[in-house]
Amino acid sequence: MFKYLLVPVDGSDVSKKSLKKVAALAKSDGAAVTLVYVSNPLPPWFIRIVRWVMAPLKKSIQKCVMHMQRMYLKKLRLH
Numbered sequence: 844m845f846k847y848l849l850v851p852v853d854g855s856d857v858s859k860k861s862l863k864k865v866a867a868l869a870k871s872d873g874a875a876v877t878l879v880y881v882s883n884p885l886p887p888w889f890i891r892i893v894r895w896v897m898a899p900l901k902k903s904i905q906k907c908v909m910h911m912q913r914m915y916l917k918k919l920r921l922h
Contacts, residue, residue, distance in 0.1 A: 845874045851881045 850865050852858040869876045883890070 845869075845872045848874050848876045849879060850876060851879050853881045 845868065848865055848869055850861070852862070865876060868874070
């Protein structure tokens with residue numbers, strides 16, 4: 844079914860567990876496997892700052908989206 848499998852790995856337990864399934868699938872299909880190491884290039888402190896800055900905006904964005912959905916549904920009911 845598959846000729847090639849491209850598998851992202853990051854060293855986490857989840858990616859390690861998935862390799863067993865990938866190996867079984869590749870063996871059953873005779874597929875070639877290419878592993879791609881995926882990492883987060885941003886330092887953890889930067890990610891924490893971004894989350895801290897974005898947290899208040901998240902609620903505002905959600906409210907805006909909800910308002911837009913209500914307006915769209917209201918417009919649909921009028922036609």
